[in-house]
Amino acid sequence: MLSNIGIALVILVSILSSLIIYTASVNLKTSKQVISKNIYTLSLFQTTFTALSFFTLIIGFINSDFSLINVYENSHTAKPFFYKIAGTWGNHEGSLLLWINILVIFSYLFLIFNHSHDKKFRLYTLIIQNTLILGFLFFLLLNSNPFNSIYPIPLEGLGLNPILQDPALAIHPPLLYVGFVGCSIYFSAAMASLISGYGGKLFAKSIKTWVKISWCFQTLGIIVGSIWAYYELGWGGFWFWDPVENASLLPWFAITALMHSLIVLEKRNTLYTWVIILCLSVFILSVTGTFLVRSGILNSVHTFASDPSRGIYILLYLSLMIFSALIIFFLKYKKETNNFNLRSRETFILANNWFMVFFLVTVLIGILYPIFLDVLTNVKISVGPPFFNIVIIPLVIPLMFLMAIGPKFGWIKSQNKILYKILILICGAIVINLFIFYFFGAYSLLSNLIFIAAIFLILHSFSDIIKSIKKKVRFELPRIISHLGFGLLVFFIGINHQFSIEEDFNLKVGEVKKMNNYEINFEELKTKENKNYKAVIGIFKLINHRNNLTQNLKPEIRIYSNPETLTYEAAIKTKITSDLYLTMSNVSRSDYYNIKFQHKPFMIWIWISALMIALGGFIQLILKKK
Amino acid sequence: MKNNILKIVIFSFVIFSLLVFWQGLKKNNNYDTKNLIGSKISKFHLIEINNINQYISEEDLKKNKFTLINFFASWCAPCRTEHKYLLSLTSKNKDIKIVGINFKDKKKNAINFLEELGNPYNFVGKDEDGKISILFGIYGIPESILIDSDLTIIKKIVGPIDNIQYNEILKLVQ
Numbered sequence: 001m002l003s004n005i006g007i008a009l010v011i012l013v014s015i016l017s018s019l020i021i022y023t024a025s026v027n028l029k030t031s032k033q034v035i036s037k038n039i040y041t042l043s044l045f046q047t048t049f050t051a052l053s054f055f056t057l058i059i060g061f062i063n064s065d066f067s068l069i070n071v072y073e074n075s076h077t078a079k080p081f082f083y084k085i086a087g088t089w090g091n092h093e094g095s096l097l098l099w100i101n102i103l104v105i106f107s108y109l110f111l112i113f114n115h116s117h118d119k120k121f122r123l124y125t126l127i128i129q130n131t132l133i134l135g136f137l138f139f140l141l142l143n144s145n146p147f148n149s150i151y152p153i154p155l156e157g158l159g160l161n162p163i164l165q166d167p168a169l170a171i172h173p174p175l176l177y178v179g180f181v182g183c184s185i186y187f188s189a190a191m192a193s194l195i196s197g198y199g200g201k202l203f204a205k206s207i208k209t210w211v212k213i214s215w216c217f218q219t220l221g222i223i224v225g226s227i228w229a230y231y232e233l234g235w236g237g238f239w240f241w242d243p244v245e246n247a248s249l250l251p252w253f254a255i256t257a258l259m260h261s262l263i264v265l266e267k268r269n270t271l272y273t274w275v276i277i278l279c280l281s282v283f284i285l286s287v288t289g290t291f292l293v294r295s296g297i298l299n300s301v302h303t304f305a306s307d308p309s310r311g312i313y314i315l316l317y318l319s320l321m322i323f324s325a326l327i328i329f330f331l332k333y334k335k336e337t338n339n340f341n342l343r344s345r346e347t348f349i350l351a352n353n354w355f356m357v358f359f360l361v362t363v364l365i366g367i368l369y370p371i372f373l374d375v376l377t378n379v380k381i382s383v384g385p386p387f388f389n390i391v392i393i394p395l396v397i398p399l400m401f402l403m404a405i406g407p408k409f410g411w412i413k414s415q416n417k418i419l420y421k422i423l424i425l426i427c428g429a430i431v432i433n434l435f436i437f438y439f440f441g442a443y444s445l446l447s448n449l450i451f452i453a454a455i456f457l458i459l460h461s462f463s464d465i466i467k468s469i470k471k472k473v474r475f476e477l478p479r480i481i482s483h484l485g486f487g488l489l490v491f492f493i494g495i496n497h498q499f500s501i502e503e504d505f506n507l508k509v510g511e512v513k514k515m516n517n518y519e520i521n522f523e524e525l526k527t528k529e530n531k532n533y534k535a536v537i538g539i540f541k542l543i544n545h546r547n548n549l550t551q552n553l554k555p556e557i558r559i560y561s562n563p564e565t566l567t568y569e570a571a572i573k574t575k576i577t578s579d580l581y582l583t584m585s586n587v588s589r590s591d592y593y594n595i596k597f598q599h600k601p602f603m604i605w606i607w608i609s610a611l612m613i614a615l616g617g618f619i620q621l622i623l624k625k626k
Numbered sequence: 627m628k629n630n631i632l633k634i635v636i637f638s639f640v641i642f643s644l645l646v647f648w649q650g651l652k653k654n655n656n657y658d659t660k661n662l663i664g665s666k667i668s669k670f671h672l673i674e675i676n677n678i679n680q681y682i683s684e685e686d687l688k689k690n691k692f693t694l695i696n697f698f699a700s701w702c703a704p705c706r707t708e709h710k711y712l713l714s715l716t717s718k719n720k721d722i723k724i725v726g727i728n729f730k731d732k733k734k735n736a737i738n739f740l741e742e743l744g745n746p747y748n749f750v751g752k753d754e755d756g757k758i759s760i761l762f763g764i765y766g767i768p769e770s771i772l773i774d775s776d777l778t779i780i781k782k783i784v785g786p787i788d789n790i791q792y793n794e795i796l797k798l799v800q
Contacts, residue, residue: 297650311651319644326640330633368643375649504701587703594703 002060003068006147009053013104014137016046017130024123024130033119035111039126043108050104054088054097057146061088067153070094070146076159078532078561086170090161092294092310093146095173100140102181103133110185110210117198117206124192125185132184135320139313162533162560162567168228172221179218180251180286183279185210190279191325194332204266204275209621211262214282215255216617222248223610230603231572238606241385243298246363247289253363254282257356260349268346273336274353280325285360287318297371348406355399362391394446396490400453403483404460407476425463429455436495443498450494457487474623482616488609492602501599506592513595519543520582520597533560538584538593540571555584579603666777667695668761672751675728675736682725682749688775691721692799696747697759697767699731700739705768708786712746715795722799726750729759729767772798 020042027036057070061084066072074091075084088094107129114122140146164170186207193203225248230238239245258278264271292298295311366383373379404425408418433451437443461484468476503515513520521541528535536557543550553571560567566586573580581598667684674680687693696712698705712724726747728736733752740750753759762771765784772781772795780798783791 291647295647295651297647312648315644315647315651322640322644326636371650372646375646375653506701506703506706585703587707592703592706594701 001067002056002065003147003149006053006056006060006068007141007145009049009056010137010141010145010147013046013049013053013100014134014141016042016049017133017137020046021127021130021134024127028120028123035119035122039123040111043111043126047104047108050101054101057094057097058085058088061085061094064157066155066157067149067151068146069148069150072150072154072157074158076157076532079159079165080531082167083165083170086164089173089177090164090170091146093140093144095177096136096140096144097146098174098177099181100133100136102177103129103136103184106182106185106210107133107188110189113209114206117202118196120196121189121192121198121203121206124195125188128188128191129185132188132321135317139310139317143310143313159532159560162558162565166228166232168224168231172224172228175217175221175224176248177221179214179216179221180248180289182210182214182217183251183255183282183286186214186279187283187321187325190276191328194276194328197332199272199276201266201269203272204262207279208262208266211255211259212617212621215259216614216621218248218252218255219614219617220611222252223607223614226610227607231570232567241366241383241388243367244293246367247292247298249363250289250360250367251282251285253356253360254278254285257353257360258282260352260356264346264349270336270346271350273333276329280329284318284322284325287314287321291315291318292367298367345406345409348402348409351402351406352399355395355402358395359392362388393450397449397453400457400487400490403486404457407464407479407483421463422460425456425459426452428459429453441499447494447498450490454487454491454494458484458491461487478616478620478623480616481619482613485609485612485614485616488612489606492605492609495602496600496606499601501597503595503597505595505597506587507595508591508593517544517546518597518599519545520595522593522595533558535559535569536586540582540584542580542582551580553580553582555582557584557586574604576604577601662763663779663782665779667771667773667779670758670761672725672727672749672753672758675733675750675752682751684777687725687773687777690723691775692723693773694722694724694795695727695762695771695773696724697727697729697753697762697764697769698739699729699767700735701731702729702767704786706743708768708788709743709746711787711789711792713744715792716746716748719796719799722795723748727753727759727762729753729764730756 020039023036023039023042027039030036057068059065060068060071061075062081064071064075064077064084066075070091070093071087074094075087079087089098107126110129111122111126189203189207189210193199222245225245226238229240255278258275261271261275261278265275291311291314295314297311366387370381370383373381405418405422429452432455433448436451437448461480464476464480465484468474468480501516501518503513505513507513507520507522509522509525511522513522519542521543523539523541526537526539528537536559537554538556540553540555541550542553551573553573555571556569558567558569559565568583568585570581570583572582578599578601581596581600583596585594585596587594669684672682674682694712694715715722716724724747726749728750730753736750736752740747751758759767768786770783770787771779772783773779781795787795
């Protein structure tokens, strides 16, 4: 029943999308300056029906309707209600339907919120966006239909991968999808701008909000994913330079570059071509990322949705997208003359772009090189943290200086007054760094430079905040908050990296392990039955000899029944100054348990500062509305 | 003219990448070292854990009828469970020599580990950064490779050695 309703809705949406493309093409030829009412109506219907199809699937998951293969494969009656809903997008087919929803909703919103812009530009955007939508609809119907039915109807489902049953991971995919799929709209707008010749300042104005929205969601999505990795994966880290994580960084670098150069285009009406290139690349990189993650071409710890037959489809889609973008770009490309003053803000913004492009290329090479090598020479290698750390970290130092100084340079030309203040702040940063160096422990030259740059950026941002509060200028605040967040993030990651304690050892019940200032007692083992899993809980007493503080830590091994899987839940004690992290894993055929103990300073501050980066973006969105 | 060259470069790069992706889809991506059986081990240079002046290379292993190369670490719990099999291997069969490669471990911990459980190894080499283990195609420990005097791999055991594998090794070396 649900299967038929769902498929009918999806087909209806496909027909509506085709109709929109047709009506828009007809409308283009009329001389009237307004967009025909029919297009609005069709778009509204399209949005409604797409949303309905997604609700149909959610209902299937809530009611555990196992007549749908998708529900049967990814859900179970014993699953908590929240995860039943989250299960809708926790699998390939369902998430594809979510993609389409976002494509359609953004298409509709772009149409209704851009009244003041050129008719041709808006119609072309609509046509291109709907072509993208149709492509995904075909993919859904032909290859990955979440509404496929199964007969005879199974009594029980197979269950959702327990590692995905986590609140952070339930919201991580939707956030990322809004971020990644949301960029489709300015891909379409950029193509439309090239075709219709509607460029410059006005074009920047039309896509500004959409760039910001997708930037905010991408940033937040990546952070939430990282939080999930820290709490759920039980490795004690939060960023692994894993190919899948890297795939999510590619569009982020491009979109961050775009956010900045868009300001130049809007204020100074220059850099148009560059902005177009970025607009096109953000979505192309998003789809490339999807291809890499979903096709199974990447070997990664978390490619959970891979299937080569999907790969061919996404690859075809990607190829068509890239070629049409390239062809239209080269056909319509007009040479621009950019002349800026070297000490103006544009130069600094462009410098940001160079950094972003450099990071992007580094990560892209890191992802592509192993794939190319494997295909061409059959040699399997993996590019890991050392490569990224060596190439990327040193460049973060000048980037942070520019992030502090850049925004202080006025448009077009600037004075020398600021130099004085910069010098004082650099001295301040050096002093603070020396203080940390002497009182808490020595570190390498590179780390010294990183701390100095980060502290400089933090101090500079604080002085900016004070200034903007005094002058009562609000519009600067979002930028300062995001930049401050980045400075703090680098600072706390640095501290965390330098002063973490990590110990790996085996322990039996009743044994005691002593190290540094800590003593760990493995007191007992308990078992607990839960709704959808059985837990083996280790009770550990941790004594800190430095302050004689005793704490109980209870890591768990969970045995999920549907599907049968083991997961390791870390016991994490979070304090303002540090996290204590303990995981326990069983050792087959032995009484021993493998214990991983970590003391991680300022862990919570890493999340807070990362969230500040995203918060800056969200504040800007709200401020603009008023 | 300059523009055309740029266009050609960009298009060829894109086409090339897409073709590589397409080819990549057909490949089996599961990393599998089973196919290493029958091939020879690569050259290596292994330094003794206690004495940095002492080392062995693949040439030294040619003298042994059979060599079991075992990768272990003190932090690796399953290594404990297989240890008793390693100990009884050397006592049961004189033809087999065991080389231990201490993977990403601290020297002190490794020595404690061997003092506590006994030392089945004829030679213990250190591999602090895991680079030597990569030469052998190791992707996790414990892992063991059985080779003959030609340096040909005759068996690979991924994970701890258990009773079944222990007996198989004994059969192979007879």
